[in-house]
Amino acid sequence: MKKYLLLSVLVLLFLTGCGASASGIPEGLDWRAQSLQSGENGAILAAYDQQDVPPLDVTAQVEDNVVTLTDHTAGETYTGTLSPAQDAAPNAQIYTLVFPDQPEGYGVYGVTEYADGSRDATLYLTINAQTLCLTAPLSET
Secondary structure (H helix, E strand, C coil): HHHHHHHHHHHHHHCCCCCCCCCCCCCCCCEEEEEEEEEECCCCCEEEECCCCCECEEEEEEEHHHHHHHHCCCCEEEEEEEEEEEEEECCEEEEEECCCCCEEEEEEEEEEECCCEEEEEEEEEECCCCCEEEEEEEECC
């Protein structure tokens, strides 16, 4: 099981790091959760726009290393901190993730660049054997 988790983290690092450098999580982006995945068996537990799993309506804001998740379906908000843990050079950064009364988790930030040239900021938050994938479009600069 630990091998699967390590492999998953490495895959996430490579996927989120494609084509751009990370110098921290940009502030002011409008993050939307795309999927919630089980770390135990890899199953998709919920998704933003997928019909065969429960709907996922979660947005996030990241400011000053504070992440605020809003679950619009449940009407609940969760606030945690992201502390830089290490660089996963050259294209991603790993963070320690802490929510009150929860075990410590981690976040991985990078930029995903698509074949058409568009780019998304991509943030994976893992805690309690579940990974939430969030994306935010990056403007063409």
